[in-house]
Every structure is written in C-alpha cells, then in structure tokens.
Amino acid sequence: xxxxxxxxxxxxxxxxxxxxxxxxxxxxxxxxxxxxxxxxxxxxxxxxxxxxxxxxxxxxxxxxxxxxxxxxxxxxxxxxxxxxxxxxxxxxxxxxxxxxxxxxxxxxxxxxxxxxxxxxxxxxxxxxxxxxxxxxxxxxxxxxxxxxxxxxxxxxxxxxxxxxxxxxxxxxxxxxxxxxxxxxxxxxxxxxxxxxxxxxxxxxxxxxxxxxxxxxxxxxxxxxxxxxxxxxxxxxxxxxxxxxxxxxxxxxxxxxxxxxxxxxxxxxxxxxxxxxxxxxxxxxxxxxxxxxxxxxxxxxxxxxxxxxxxxxxxxxxxxxxxxxxxxxxxxxxxxxxxxxxxxxxxxxxxxxxxxxxxxxxxxxxxxxxxxxxxxxxxxxxxxxxxxxxxxxxxxxxxxxxxxxxxxxxxxxxxxxxxxxxxxxxxxxxxxxxxxxxxxxxxxxxxxxxxxxxxxxxxxxxxxx
Numbered sequence: 001x002x003x004x005x006x007x008x009x010x011x012x013x014x015x016x017x018x019x020x021x022x023x024x025x026x027x028x029x030x031x032x033x034x035x036x037x038x039x040x041x042x043x044x045x046x047x048x049x050x051x052x053x054x055x056x057x058x059x060x061x062x063x064x065x066x067x068x069x070x071x072x073x074x075x076x077x078x079x080x081x082x083x084x085x086x087x088x089x090x091x092x093x094x095x096x097x098x099x100x101x102x103x104x105x106x107x108x109x110x111x112x113x114x115x116x117x118x119x120x121x122x123x124x125x126x127x128x129x130x131x132x133x134x135x136x137x138x139x140x141x142x143x144x145x146x147x148x149x150x151x152x153x154x155x156x157x158x159x160x161x162x163x164x165x166x167x168x169x170x171x172x173x174x175x176x177x178x179x180x181x182x183x184x185x186x187x188x189x190x191x192x193x194x195x196x197x198x199x200x201x202x203x204x205x206x207x208x209x210x211x212x213x214x215x216x217x218x219x220x221x222x223x224x225x226x227x228x229x230x231x232x233x234x235x236x237x238x239x240x241x242x243x244x245x246x247x248x249x250x251x252x253x254x255x256x257x258x259x260x261x262x263x264x265x266x267x268x269x270x271x272x273x274x275x276x277x278x279x280x281x282x283x284x285x286x287x288x289x290x291x292x293x294x295x296x297x298x299x300x301x302x303x304x305x306x307x308x309x310x311x312x313x314x315x316x317x318x319x320x321x322x323x324x325x326x327x328x329x330x331x332x333x334x335x336x337x338x339x340x341x342x343x344x345x346x347x348x349x350x351x352x353x354x355x356x357x358x359x360x361x362x363x364x365x366x367x368x369x370x371x372x373x374x375x376x377x378x379x380x381x382x383x384x385x386x387x388x389x390x391x392x393x394x395x396x397x398x399x400x401x402x403x404x405x406x407x408x409x410x411x412x413x414x415x416x417x418x419x420x421x422x423x424x425x426x427x428x429x430x431x432x433x434x435x436x437x438x439x440x441x442x443x444x445x446x447x448x449x450x451x452x453x454x455x456x457x458x459x460x461x462x463x464x
Contacts, residue, residue, distance in 0.1 A: 008329075009336035019334065022313060025176035026167070026306040031299065040186065043194050044208050046361045049288055051205050054141030056291035057125045058149065060276055064269040065110045069157050071265020072102035073164040074312075075258025078398055079250075080236075081168045081313060082320025082460065089235040094250045096165045096236050102262070103157035114150050118143055125280045125287060135284060141205045148209035155220035162223045165236060167313065174226050182219035186211050260400035267408035274416055275437065278423040282430045288366045289357075293373035296356045300349040300378070304385035307338040308392045315396040319460050327396075328458055335389045335452070342385035349378035372431045376438055383441040390448030397457030406448060415440050 011019075044055050076095040083091035113121070122142040126135040163175045192200055193207025203210065227234045246254075280287045311334050318327035354371035394403045415437060422433040451457075 008332055011330070011333040011337070015330070015333065016337070019310060019314065019337070022170055022172055023306050023310040025172035026309060027302055028176050028180075030179075030302040030306055040190050040208060040212075042359055043190055044205065047194070047204050048137075049284070049362050049366070050137035051141045052291060052360075052362065053138040053284055053287045054122070054143075055145050055205060055208065056287060057122050057138070058142050058146045060125065060273050061114070061121055061146070062149065064266075064273055065106065065153065066156070067265050067269030068106045068110075068262075069103055069160050071262045071269075072106055073099045073160055074265070074395070075261040075400070076102070076254050077164050077168055077312075078257060078261070078316065078395060078400070079254055080165055081316035081396070084169050085317035085320030089238070091250065092165070092168070092236040093238070093240050094246045095254060096161065096240055097244065097246050098251070098254050098258075099161040099165065100158075103161050107153050107157045110153055111150060114146060118146050122146070124277050126284070138284060138287075145205045145209045148206060148213060152213040152216040155216045159216070159220040159223050162220075162227050166223070166227060166234060167309075168316075169234070169236075170313065170317070171233065175223060178219045178222035178226075181222055182215040185218050186215035189214055257398045257400050260404040261395065264400070264404040264408045267404075268411055271408060271411040271416055275419045278416075278419045279430060279434070281423055285363065285366050285369065286430055288362060289369035289373060292357050292360060292362075292366070292370035293377060296353055296370075296374050297349075297377040300345055300353065301381065301384070303345045304338055304342040304381070304388055307334070307341060308385070308388040310334065311338070311389055311392040312396050315393065319397055319458070322460055324458050324460070328455065331393055331396075331452075335386070335393070338389050339382060339385050343382050346378045346381035349381065350375055353378055369431070373434055376431070376435050380438040380441055383445045386445045387441060387448050390445075390452050393452050394457045397459045399457045399459075402451065402456070406444070406451065410444055410447070414443070 044052050076098040080092050080095040083089070083095065119139065122139055126138055159178070163178075166172075166175060189211035190208055192198060193203050193211050196202030196207075227237060231237050276290060279290055311331065314334065315327050315331050318324075318330065353374040356374070357367040357370040360367060360370075391403055391407055394400075394406065418440065419433070419437045422428055422436060423430075426433070428436075
C-alpha cells in the first residue's frame with residue numbers, strides 16, 4: 001500500500017530538484033516582497049492607526065488592480081506556457097503582445113476610476129460602528145496615499161507582462177533578482193521618506209507611496225532591460241515590437257480561453273474586497289486588525305501560492321509538449337508536495353504568527369484581534385493550499401470556464417452572502433464570523449478534489 005502511495009505522490013530526487021529550481025526563486029522573491037510589505041506596514045503603523053488604516057484601504061483597492069493584471073497576463077499565459085513547451089516561439093510572441101494590450105486597458109480603466117471615484121471607493125471601508133480611530137482622518141490619509149500610488153500603475157503592469165512571459169520559459173531567477181532590488185529600494189526609501197533622515201523631511205504616508213512608486217519603476221527597468229539584452233533566452237521578444245499584429249486564430253483562441261480567466265480574476269479580487277468591506281462594517285479597529293493579519297498571512301502564504309504557480313508552469317509545458325500521462329503523474333506529486341509543505345508552514349504560523357502584532361504601535365485590542373485572525377488563517381491554510389493547486393491544475397489545461405465556476409462563482413454565490421449576513425445581520429463576534437467564513441474553504445476543496453480526479457483538464461490546447 002505504501003509502495004503504491006509512494007509511486008503516486010512521491011517524486012524522485014531529480015523531480016524535486018527540478019521543481020525547486022523553478023519555485024525557489026519565486027518563493028524568495030515573494031517572501032522578500034511580503035516581508036518588506038510587513039516592515040512597510042509596521043513603519044506606517046508607527047505613525048498612527050488612521051494612517052495605517054487609510055493605507056490598508058487603498059492597498060485593498062490596488063489589490064483588485066493587481067489581480068486584474070494577473071488575470072489578464074494569465075489568460076494569455078496558458079497558451080504562452082504550452083507554446084513554449086511545443087517550441088513555438090512565434091506563438092509565444094503573439095501571446096506577449098496580447099498581454100501588453102490587456103495590461104494597457106486595465107491600467108487606463110484603473111486610472112480613470114481612481115481619479116473620479118477616489119473618495120467613494122475609500123469610504124466603502126470606513127464605518128463609525130467601532131470605538132477606535134477617526135474615520136475622517138483615515139479617509140484623508142487614504143486619498144493622500146492613493147494620489148501618489150497611481151503613478152506606479154504603468155510600471156507594475158508592464159513588468160508583469162514581461163515577468164509572466166519570462167517565467168513561462170522556466171526562467172525565474174531574473175524576476176527574483178529584480179524583485180529583491182525593488183523591495184530593498186522600497187524598504188530603504190520607506191525609512192528615509194516616512195520618518196525623515198539625511199536632511200529629508202518626514203513625509204509620513206506620502207513618503208511610503210513615493211518609495212513604492214520608485215521601487216516599481218526600478219523593478220520594471222531591470223526586467224525589461226535584461227529581457228531585451230538577452231533575446232537568445234527570450235526568443236518571444238524577437239520582432240515583438242515590429243508590429244502590433246496578432247493572428248486572428250491566435251487572438252480568437254486566447255480570448256475564448258482567456259476571457260473566463262480574466263473575468264474570474266476580476267470577480268475574485270472584487271469579491272475579496274467585498275468580504276473585507278463586510279468585516280469593515282464592524283469598525284475601524286477591525287480594518288486595522290485585518291490589515292495586520294493579512295500582512296502576516298501573506299508572508300506565510302507565499303510557499304503554497306508559488307508552489308501552486310509552479311503547477312501551471314510545469315504541467316502546462318508537459319501538456320503543450322503532448323506528454324499527457326506524465327503531466328497527470330507529476331501533477332499528483334506537485335499537489336502532494338505543496339500541501340505537505342503548506343501544512344508545516346501552517347503549523348509554524350500558528351505557533352509564532354500571533355507574536356507579530358505586538359510589534360505594531362496601535363491599540364492592544366487591535367493587536368489581540370489580529371492575533372486571533374492570524375491563528376484562524378493558519379488553520380485554514382492547508383485547505384486554501386489545496387484549492388489553489390486545484391485552480392492552477394484546471395488552468396494549465398485551459399479549463400478556464402470551469403475555473404470561473406470553481407473560484408469566483410463559488411465566492412459570490414456562497415462565501416460573500418454568508419460573510420455579509422454574518423457580519424451585518426448577526427450579533428456574532430467578528431472572530432466567530434471570520435472563522436465561519438474561512439471554514440467555507442472546506443466545501444470548495446471537496447469540489448476541487450473531484451474536478452482534478454476527473455482528468456477533464458488533461459488537454460493540449462496549442463495543437464494545430
């Protein structure tokens with residue numbers, strides 16, 4: 001029995017070396033990014049609860065933009081990965097052009113929304129139901145932060161178009177290096193601009209925004225320059241800007257398969273912000289506690305998020321090369337490896353995660369609430385990990401319509417109504433509400449298990 005289990009779920013030494021070679025640079029990049037976000041969060045938190053809350057709300061809005069960009073590049077990335085596995089660099093070039101188009105569209109839309117609707121959007125997360133903090137000050141700081149952060153939308157979008165395509169070829173080191181430079185720049189400038197050193201005046205929230213924008217330009221510059229100076233490794237760039245043409249057949253396939261994914265990412269990201277808004281109706285202290293909790297959780301979640309992303313790369317390349325049975329076998333091993341690693345990380349998070357809120361300069365009640373949120377998030381992490389792996393497995397085979405149902409449809413039809421009802425219509429404590437909402441991942445995991453087991457995702461979508 002153990003031999004059969006080992007054959008199905010345990011890979012060879014060479015297999016894990018290959019997987020880790022792809023995923024470790026992505027993990028390192030994201031751990032550093034999230035760690036700097038954590039330090040950035042602490043520095044902003046040192047200047048007040050209102051400042052921290054205003055920044056947290058705006059970052060929640062930018063989260064929607066970031067995920068929309070991710071969805072846009074991922075829709076084309078399904079084909080890009082399989083084109084690369086097939087050795088069709090011309091096809092990969094056309095998917096890269098599509099990413100440039102979609103990133104430009106989302107950036108323009110975001111700029112218009114943030115310019116004309118900044119106050120209504122931020123106000124969605126402000127409620128006077130609590131007893132801590134001044135919501136008018138939080139609104140002021142949020143608007144101040146948003147006005148500067150919009151300058152970083154373009155470099156972020158462009159770097160994602162390049163980075164995602166580079167990763168589809170299995171090259172993850174340079175994006176990692178660019179990310180490290182960006183977060184180091186962000187961290188150093190945060191300290192200088194927020195608190196004012198070396199003769200530079202303290203700029204508080206504005207300083208945090210300026211530091212982030214500069215870091216995004218730095219990351220974009222590194223990735224773009226490296227990619228163009230190394231076109232032998234990035235063959236999709238040869239002639240990429242010679243025209244804006246995308247063959248109708250390729251465009252049709254990308255739109256057909258990619259549109260559900262883009263719609264899913266938009267609905268999912270907006271849905272997650274709606275859930276946060278449901279929690280926010282309980283007061284500004286919940287906004288602050290949720291901000292601390294999500295910052296810490298994101299730091300620990302990096303492992304399963306990037307391992308899940310590696311499934312899309314490895315499985316997608318095998319499917320594109322026509323190695324269907326091998327894709328199925330390696331996918332089983334990847335999912336088991338991801339959940340095993342995630343379980344260990346979740347245990348570590350449950351033991352030490354609650355210590356982090358003590359670092360923040362905020363009210364004790366907010367720290368205690370954040371610690372409870374972190375503990376609940378650690379308990380839900382293995383379930384979230386499996387759901388994440390399921391999502392990328394289905395996506396690797398182009399089953400984007402099913403991922404739309406599995407991911408955002410479930411979120412909007414099940415999770416959001418329950419979160420809204422529990423938050424706004426019951427007297428349950430916010431901790432109980434948070435626990436019950438997180439527990440809904442169990443149902444999603446069961447659905448995902450049967451979807452993966454069915455094998456409906458095992459298909460080559462770039463075969464002529």
